[in-house]
Amino acid sequence: MLKGISTVFEAGKNNLIIGKSGSGKTVLLKCIVGLLTPTDGHIFFDGKDYVAMNMADKVDIRRELGMLFQGGALFDSLTVEENVRFPLDMFTKMSMSDKKDRVNEVLKRVNLVNANNKFPSQLSGGMQKRTGIARAIVMNPKYLFCDEPNSGLDPQTSIVIDELIMEITEEYQITTITNTHDMNSVITNGDKILFLHEGSKHWEGDKVSLFESDNKELIDFIFASDFLKEARDARHDKLIAKLSK
Amino acid sequence: MAEYIHASGGPIFHIGRYILMIKRCFTRPERAAMYWKETLRQMSNIGVGSVMIIILISFFIGAVSTVQFAYNLSGSMVPMYYVGYIVKESLILELAPTISGLILAGKVGSNLSSELGTMRLTEQIDALEIMGVNTISYLIGPKLAAAITMVPILVIISTITGIIGGLIAGDLTGYVSSTDFTQGVLMSFVAKNIYIMLTKAAVFGFLLTSISCYQGFYSYGSSIEIGKASTRAVVLSSIMVLVADFILAWLLLN
Numbered sequence: 001m002l003k004g005i006s007t008v009f010e011a012g013k014n015n016l017i018i019g020k021s022g023s024g025k026t027v028l029l030k031c032i033v034g035l036l037t038p039t040d041g042h043i044f045f046d047g048k049d050y051v052a053m054n055m056a057d058k059v060d061i062r063r064e065l066g067m068l069f070q071g072g073a074l075f076d077s078l079t080v081e082e083n084v085r086f087p088l089d090m091f092t093k094m095s096m097s098d099k100k101d102r103v104n105e106v107l108k109r110v111n112l113v114n115a116n117n118k119f120p121s122q123l124s125g126g127m128q129k130r131t132g133i134a135r136a137i138v139m140n141p142k143y144l145f146c147d148e149p150n151s152g153l154d155p156q157t158s159i160v161i162d163e164l165i166m167e168i169t170e171e172y173q174i175t176t177i178t179n180t181h182d183m184n185s186v187i188t189n190g191d192k193i194l195f196l197h198e199g200s201k202h203w204e205g206d207k208v209s210l211f212e213s214d215n216k217e218l219i220d221f222i223f224a225s226d227f228l229k230e231a232r233d234a235r236h237d238k239l240i241a242k243l244s245k
Numbered sequence: 246m247a248e249y250i251h252a253s254g255g256p257i258f259h260i261g262r263y264i265l266m267i268k269r270c271f272t273r274p275e276r277a278a279m280y281w282k283e284t285l286r287q288m289s290n291i292g293v294g295s296v297m298i299i300i301l302i303s304f305f306i307g308a309v310s311t312v313q314f315a316y317n318l319s320g321s322m323v324p325m326y327y328v329g330y331i332v333k334e335s336l337i338l339e340l341a342p343t344i345s346g347l348i349l350a351g352k353v354g355s356n357l358s359s360e361l362g363t364m365r366l367t368e369q370i371d372a373l374e375i376m377g378v379n380t381i382s383y384l385i386g387p388k389l390a391a392a393i394t395m396v397p398i399l400v401i402i403s404t405i406t407g408i409i410g411g412l413i414a415g416d417l418t419g420y421v422s423s424t425d426f427t428q429g430v431l432m433s434f435v436a437k438n439i440y441i442m443l444t445k446a447a448v449f450g451f452l453l454t455s456i457s458c459y460q461g462f463y464s465y466g467s468s469i470e471i472g473k474a475s476t477r478a479v480v481l482s483s484i485m486v487l488v489a490d491f492i493l494a495w496l497l498l499n
Contacts, residue, residue: 035371062377073368087376090276135372145375 001027002038005201007194014169014189015177019196020221025179026147028196032177033065033145034058045143063091066136066174067145068165071152072128074120074135080107081116084134091139106134110164126157130164137168144169146178150185162188183222186210195221263459269381270389270455284387291353291388291454292395298352299345299399300406306340307332307407308414315420328421329429332411333404337442341403343490346449349396350482354457357388358478361461362471370462385458389451396450397443404442441497448489453482 002024009015017025030036032043034050043050045061053061074083081103088099107113110130120128129149136144146165150158162185169176178189186193190207195218203215210222223229254262274280314328361384364370373380408430415421421429457478464474 033375035374059377062375065375067372067375069368069372071367073372075369075372076363076367090279090376090378 002031002199005041005194005196007201007204009175009177010192011175012169012173013175013191014166015175015192015194016186016190017177017179017194017196018181018186018221020181023196024199025181025196027199029145029147029177029179033067034062063139064142065145066139066141066143068129068132068136068147068149070148072120072132074123074128074131076120079117079119080112080123080131083120083131084138087135087139102138103134106138107131109137109168110134125152126161129153129161133161133164133168137172137174140172141174144174144176146176146180148179148181150180150182155184158182159184159188165189181221186222197221259459262463263455266381266385266459266462267455269379270386272379272382274382274386275378280383280387283383284390287388287391288395290356291349291391292398295349295352295395295399296402298348299403302344302348303336303341303403303406304410306344307336307410307412310335310340310407311411311415311426312418312420315415315418319420324425325421326425326429326432328415329408329411329426330432331429332426333408333430334438336404336407337438339490339494341407342400342442342445342449343486345396345400345403345446346453346486346490347483349399349449350453350457350486351479353392354453354478354482355475357454357457358461358464358475359471361385361458362464362474365462365464366466366468366471381462385455385462388454388458392450392454393447394450396453397446400442400446441493444497445490445493448493449486452485452489456482456485 005028017028019025027036031038032050038051041051045064048057048061050058050061074080075086078086081100084103084106085099088094088102092099094102104116107116110133112127112130112134115123115127115131120131123131144165149161149165153161162182165176165178166189168174178185180186187207190210193203193205193207193210194201195203195215197217203213203218205213210218213219219229310332311328314331315325318325318328361370364384370380370384373383412423412426412430415426416423460474460478460481461471464470
């Protein structure tokens with residue numbers, strides 16, 4: 001499925017994995033977080049080989065990961081507050097009042113107030129993503145993984161979620177790895193971009209070099225329509241200048 | 246039965262994975278309080294949630310058994326109070342544990358399988374894995390503990406309700422008076438039979454829960470797959486309850 005992918009994700013930055021549907025983005029992300037085990041190759045976290053580790057060491061690394069799933073993956077039987085508190089309940093010895101304070105702090109950070117007692121089924125798509133982000137960051141992870149954070153959201157909410165991920169990455173100094181095919185995410189959040197095509201790495205760079213690339217598959221993917229291609233040619237210099245700021 | 250076993254992979258593959266799953270259920274929990282809370286929730290789901298259907302069905306099983314035994318004994322030399330004795334012993338040794346096991350295989354089995362299947366489909370299990378939770382131990386362990394505790398209690402309730410059903414049916418139909426029926430019920434008490442009943446109940450609880458959880462936990466794909474997993478859970482649990490019933494009867498009554 002995946003072949004010849006070698007890359008280093010930048011610490012404390014927004015790293016994006018982009019590519020068409022079926023290009024292997026989700027498989028790569030699942031391999032990195034350990035939900036799938038690659039048949040060959042290595043994945044290093046701070047120089048430690050995650051693939052070769054025993055289960056106990058893997059669990060230690062997993063405690064440093066936070067992940068936002070495509071559908072939120074919130075626990076249906078728990079309220080928003082209980083969902084976000086779950087990792088604290090499971091892995092910390094904090095008092096209940098400390099845990100509640102921490103939960104309220106992260107919920108406020110993701111702009112989700114007065115929703116503590118709601119169940120996931122009572123939330124909109126955007127609110128579910130915010131809850132997912134709150135749960136992912138509640139343990140102060142070193143790494144944040146986001147699988148298609150914009151899927152199923154309207155363009156405006158997508159931008160809000162993108163900005164939130166960007167702000168959290170900077171504020172908490174997290175290394176964020178996002179799997180997306182949303183053009184706005186690519187342009188706004190792409191500190192480092194890895195482009196996959198048919199299971200292999202075809203290009204890597206950042207949001208500025210993206211517009212200067214002459215990689216055909218990348219151009220076809222990013223500027224999928226004729227309108228976007230024309231817009232790119234017409235406003236190329238202006239766009240580069242804006243992104244470079 | 247083969248189509249249920251060969252859902253994906255051969256029977257040896259499934260048996261091996263099932264055994265490994267059971268083994269992982271008994272690993273040390275990350276936080277005992279969370280497991281205890283989940284066990285209590287499952288005890289309520291499996292036990293309290295099934296009381297009414299067990300009472301209803303057991304009442305009629307006891308009633309029908311009384312009428313049929315009375316019909317068979319009528320005109321014979323056997324005194325009618327024996328109906329009470331036969332109904333009680335049938336309920337303790339066979340009807341209460343087996344019928345309860347089959348009812349629970351349908352009700353609880355499909356529920357557990359679809360709950361875990363939905364969790365798999367909506368990536369809730371993946372979310373737990375990423376957090377570093379031992380998902381098998383956390384999601385299946387408490388369900389097993391709850392079933393092994395609650396199914397024997399449900400079987401005791403089933404036996405008592407069945408006897409009451411028999412008593413009322415005997416009186417209402419006029420086949421056996423309540424005095425005769427009670428005399429038969431109180432005629433003898435064999436502690437070993439109670440032990441057999443509770444052993445059967447615990448084993449059935451373990452089997453129907455573990456098989457259903459296995460089917461749900463390892464269901465992948467779409468909602469159609471969850472439906473198929475639920476069906477497999479009910480069919481295989483029911484078959485295994487009956488197989489275990491025979492083996493336990495053979496071993497424990499020898």
